[in-house]
Amino acid sequence: MAKLTNCLDTVSIYVGTYAKYNNGSLFGKWLNLSDYSDYDELLTAMHELHSDEADPEFMFQDYECPILEKLGLLSECHISKCIYDVLEQINDSEHDVEVYEACLDCLGKMDFQSIYEYVNNFYYGEYESDEDFVQWLYEDDTFNVPNWVVIDWEATARSVMFDYFESNGHYFKS
Secondary structure (H helix, E strand, O other), X not given: OOOOOHHHHXXXXXXXXXXHHHOXXXXXXXXXXXXXXXXXXXXXXXXXXXOOOXXXXXXXXXXXXXXXXXXXXXXXXXXXXXXXXXXXHHHHOOOOHHHHHHHHHHXXXXXXXXXXXXXXXXXXXXXXXXHHHHHHHHHHHHOOOOOOOOOOHHHHHHHHHHHEEEEOOEEEEO
């Protein structure tokens, strides 16, 4: 499995253990997921980090990349075995992780495959405002509006946005 690259290089988790925490220690280490080729290699590194415990119960005390939690791939006490598959699928897609996060903000908790398909089928891009998005929709030859027609983009956007979702400037068909 290839190492992760691009924006996913910054996906890090702070790994401690419940035993250490319960004994008043926050000892652990930030592990960057891109430093490991797959889940098994990451798991080996976590065991080596906490080799002073016979059977460490890992505690993920902090992490970067909120999409992992939203997808149910990472929580305080759990890291999914499929985390690398999902991260590689995001990395190999034509969209940044922010697009998937925006889609989750709009639709709520869903499995990654559903979000991935939704983004590929219904993502329209990033725009500064609803008006900019709606103007792009109409000028993209979709509606064949003559160039002499003057449109109130603000009012039109209010009506059109009933059929679309937006989060952080990212637009999706509802």
